Amino acid sequence: MSCCEQARRQELEWLRQEVSAARGRRERLLPLLQEVQERLGYLPPQAMELLAAGLGIPLAQVYSVATYYRRFTLTPRSQHVLQVCTGTACRLRGADQLLSFLLQRLQPGTKASTGGGAGNAGPRGGSACGCGGRPAGESAPPVSVETVNCFGACGLAPVLAVDGRIHGRMDAGKAAELLEKWVER
Amino acid sequence: MALEQVKLEPGLRLRPRILIGLGSCGLAAGGEEVRSAFLAALRRLGLEAEVRPTGCLGLCHQEVLVEVRLPGLPPAFYARVTPEKAERIAEEHLGRGRVVEEWLLPGGEAGGEFLQGQTRICLRNCGRIDPEDLDEALGAGCYLALGKALREMKPEEVVAEVRRSGLRGRGGAGFPTWRKWEEVRRAPGPEKYVICNGDEGDPGVFINRTLLEGDPHSVLEGMAIAAYAVGAATGYLYVRTEYPLAIRRLRRAIEQAEARGLLGRDILGSGFHFSVQVVEGNGAFVCGEETALIASLQGERGVPRPRPPYPSTAGLWGKPTVVNNVETLAAVAPIIQRGGSWYAGFGQGESRGTKVFALSGEVERPGLVEVPLGLPLRRLIYELGGGIREGRSLKAVLIGGPSGGCLPPGLLDTSMDYEALERVGAMIGSGDVVALDERHCLPDLARFIAEFAAAESCGNCLPCREGLHQLLALLDRIVRGEAEEGALEELQALAELVRDTSLCGLGRTAPNVVLSTLRYFRAEYEAHVLEKRCPANACPHLRSFYIVPERCRGCARCVGACPRGCISGQPGQPYRIDSGRCIRCGECQRACVFGAVAS
Ligand SMILES: Cc1cc2nc3c(=O)[nH]c(=O)nc-3n(C[C@H](O)[C@H](O)[C@H](O)COP(=O)(O)O)c2cc1C
Numbered sequence: 001m002s003c004c005e006q007a008r009r010q011e012l013e014w015l016r017q018e019v020s021a022a023r024g025r026r027e028r029l030l031p032l033l034q035e036v037q038e039r040l041g042y043l044p045p046q047a048m049e050l051l052a053a054g055l056g057i058p059l060a061q062v063y064s065v066a067t068y069y070r071r072f073t074l075t076p077r078s079q080h081v082l083q084v085c086t087g088t089a090c091r092l093r094g095a096d097q098l099l100s101f102l103l104q105r106l107q108p109g110t111k112a113s114t115g116g117g118a119g120n121a122g123p124r125g126g127s128a129c130g131c132g133g134r135p136a137g138e139s140a141p142p143v144s145v146e147t148v149n150c151f152g153a154c155g156l157a158p159v160l161a162v163d164g165r166i167h168g169r170m171d172a173g174k175a176a177e178l179l180e181k182w183v184e185r
Numbered sequence: 186m187a188l189e190q191v192k193l194e195p196g197l198r199l200r201p202r203i204l205i206g207l208g209s210c211g212l213a214a215g216g217e218e219v220r221s222a223f224l225a226a227l228r229r230l231g232l233e234a235e236v237r238p239t240g241c242l243g244l245c246h247q248e249v250l251v252e253v254r255l256p257g258l259p260p261a262f263y264a265r266v267t268p269e270k271a272e273r274i275a276e277e278h279l280g281r282g283r284v285v286e287e288w289l290l291p292g293g294e295a296g297g298e299f300l301q302g303q304t305r306i307c308l309r310n311c312g313r314i315d316p317e318d319l320d321e322a323l324g325a326g327c328y329l330a331l332g333k334a335l336r337e338m339k340p341e342e343v344v345a346e347v348r349r350s351g352l353r354g355r356g357g358a359g360f361p362t363w364r365k366w367e368e369v370r371r372a373p374g375p376e377k378y379v380i381c382n383g384d385e386g387d388p389g390v391f392i393n394r395t396l397l398e399g400d401p402h403s404v405l406e407g408m409a410i411a412a413y414a415v416g417a418a419t420g421y422l423y424v425r426t427e428y429p430l431a432i433r434r435l436r437r438a439i440e441q442a443e444a445r446g447l448l449g450r451d452i453l454g455s456g457f458h459f460s461v462q463v464v465e466g467n468g469a470f471v472c473g474e475e476t477a478l479i480a481s482l483q484g485e486r487g488v489p490r491p492r493p494p495y496p497s498t499a500g501l502w503g504k505p506t507v508v509n510n511v512e513t514l515a516a517v518a519p520i521i522q523r524g525g526s527w528y529a530g531f532g533q534g535e536s537r538g539t540k541v542f543a544l545s546g547e548v549e550r551p552g553l554v555e556v557p558l559g560l561p562l563r564r565l566i567y568e569l570g571g572g573i574r575e576g577r578s579l580k581a582v583l584i585g586g587p588s589g590g591c592l593p594p595g596l597l598d599t600s601m602d603y604e605a606l607e608r609v610g611a612m613i614g615s616g617d618v619v620a621l622d623e624r625h626c627l628p629d630l631a632r633f634i635a636e637f638a639a640a641e642s643c644g645n646c647l648p649c650r651e652g653l654h655q656l657l658a659l660l661d662r663i664v665r666g667e668a669e670e671g672a673l674e675e676l677q678a679l680a681e682l683v684r685d686t687s688l689c690g691l692g693r694t695a696p697n698v699v700l701s702t703l704r705y706f707r708a709e710y711e712a713h714v715l716e717k718r719c720p721a722n723a724c725p726h727l728r729s730f731y732i733v734p735e736r737c738r739g740c741a742r743c744v745g746a747c748p749r750g751c752i753s754g755q756p757g758q759p760y761r762i763d764s765g766r767c768i769r770c771g772e773c774q775r776a777c778v779f780g781a782v783a784s
């Protein structure tokens with residue numbers, strides 16, 4: 001068993017306890033989904049089953065809720081996330097150019113996904129080796145580029161968040177600098 | 186503990202104080218580095234000063250903003266502070282008592298014109314106190330109004346005071362706050378709830394974020410007063426997940442207030458209980474709508490349901506529930522403290538009091554300002570916003586975000602109040618004011634808003650789910666120059682249909698930007714449809730690029746930049762673009778240092 005699978009087992013053990021404490025309380029579904037997403041970086045099927053059984057909600061409804069919200073992903077998210085704000089203020093000040101620059105640099109040939117919010121964007125925990133507790137074989141690209149509606153830092157548009165940390169007054173040049181520093185680390 | 190006993194530590198104001206803007210904007214501009222630089226410099230110089238974080242003053246474009254206060258002297262505000270500047274400010278100002286004039290915030294002392302042009306009621310403490318320290322909030326007068334309400338007023342008197350103030354909801358619809366409260370107060374049964382809506386999903390606004398990050402206790406106090414007025418014992422504060430700092434500070438504020446008996450059981454010894462829980466959103470815009478928000482709190486899909494019944498009769502778990510916006514609740518404590526008539530003394534007509542506006546886009550000074558309702562739009566843009574950047578001219582103002590409307594410069598004298606804006610096809614909405622200059626294309630803006638709304642539609646009702654996609658497809662054709670004659674009539678009819686038949690406010694208001702731009706900027710649409718031309722030269726599909734031979738030095742930078750390899754020529758000679766193969770990406774124009782690529 002890899003260190004990550006071990007970590008994931010521990011996480012699920014944690015969830016089992018939480019769920020039994022919340023037995024039958026439907027309103028605990030979203031907070032628990034949030035925690036699983038935060039700890040594992042995605043919602044594995046085992047977690048969904050645990051939640052359904054423990055909270056007394058049909059499994060289909062657990063999926064229905066989880067897939068409704070942008071925050072949750074059913075597949076592992078990347079280790080590192082770049083989020084470009086494409087809100088009104090940022091678009092007016094060059095967010096599109098920033099986005100196409102980043103996509104070209106990091107993921108030639110792909111489109112940005114509309115990812116979750118900044119709250120769950122930090123490097124994901126779950127294991128010391130930094131793989132986010134991901135089981136072997138399920139891999140996500142090391143960096144993903146996502147778009148976000150607005151960080152509420154519109155006065156500093158355009159805005160880019162690197163692993164949840166917001167940087168303002170961006171342009172391609174500054175983004176390139178940031179990326180370089182970041183890759184070094 | 187009675188509130189009167191909570192006194193400021195006497196030494197607090199006698200030490201030099203450095204307040205660093207560490208809200209999201211300040212952090213994004215490098216606030217943490219500035220804080221470390223100050224701490225290091227003070228240590229190196231052997232100086233004693235209190236270094237504290239503070240929220241946003243509203244001057245986002247001047248972050249990192251630092252306030253230095255020496256005992257007995259007026260505060261000095263430094264703008265755009267960097268770690269290097271911090272070092273010198275520590276040396277000169279704190280070390281030698283000499284203000285570093287050239288780095289002061291332009292416009293004079295004490296925040297200058299920027300603060301003096303405002304009436305800061307909701308924003309009273311933002312950027313002036315350390316939001317992570319309850320003592321600072323108490324020193325600024327927080328929880329006095331709660332104490333007054335609990336001790337001297339009956340719940341119905343609290344509602345009456347709010348009624349006198351004329352306060353209306355700041356979350357968009359502008360519904361009179363007292364009426365919701367009165368309905369919930371009169372509703373039978375012991376179980377009632379207060380929900381504070383901090384979902385703030387409109388791209389372009391950051392008012393709730395600033396309040397929650399900069400002055401969490403004032404919002405909590407407003408919630409507690411509302412709870413007392415309606416008889417609720419439990420409250421939820423729903424904050425969008427994109428605001429992690431606000432969530433952290435709120436949780437901390439609640440802990441601190443509970444530890445002092447200002448929230449929780451038996452508040453201030455009055456026998457009144459009220460506990461608040463922070464709930465994180467999940468990244469769905471429509472969850473800002475009150476019935477969707479309630480569904481989300483119950484652990485369901487955040488889908489709006491038809492109203493009535495309104496939450497005030499059947500809200501959370503089917504019980505009577507007050508749902509109020511963060512800014513609405515932040516106005517409550519001053520109203521109770523100073524009286525409803527005082528608050529109603531500001532404003533105009535049916536729009537009483539003050540409103541915070543978020544200025545962004547192409548204004549010189551983007552940021553937050555709080556002014557009496559009824560101020561002419563012109564003053565907002567030109568006085569508080571400092572006019573349009575780089576001396577360009579104003580083309581349009583988008584007011585009210587994705588649900589608002591777009592006004593032309595001819596309507597700059599419109600009064601910023603609920604009724605006047607509605608008459609011209611805009612709305613106050615959540616208070617965002619985005620200025621656009623002549624380089625921006627309005628059909629393209631309408632397309633972007635439609636794209637946003639279509640992506641955020643929950644899909645529950647047909648007109649919104651399908652209609653917005655149809656609108657988007659049509660607008661797409663227009664900005665690509667592929668629309669045929671009659672497209673504008675079709676656009677108008679479709680927009681009206683979606684507006685008139687959608688279930689919730691999302692679909693009902695999303696077509697507003699289309700309708701208002703059609704109304705005021707029809708010629709620009711016609712140019713796209715009839716002449717296949719974008720007058721602002723902004724739509725990529727309608728631009729053509731060519732090289733001006735007189736300016737071209739033949740450096741071949743454009744050749745390297747072109748992803749299609751469609752630029753040819755001899756080094757040293759003017760190059761040429763093969764317009765047949767050009768995909769109009771504009772890379773060559775960005776690469777050219779001689780300004781030789783025209784479009
Ligand atoms: C699509 C949609 C999004 C909304 N988003 C918000 C929001 O982010 N914040 C908010 O306070 N109200 C929002 N509202 C309005 C709420 O439904 C509700 O009217 C408001 O929270 C009531 O508070 P108020 O009376 O203090 O304004 C939204 C409405 C719609 C239709």
Ligand code: FES
Pocket residue numbers: 085086087088089090091149150151152153154155157158159388389390
């Ligand atoms: S629009 Fe980008 S931060 Fe608000």
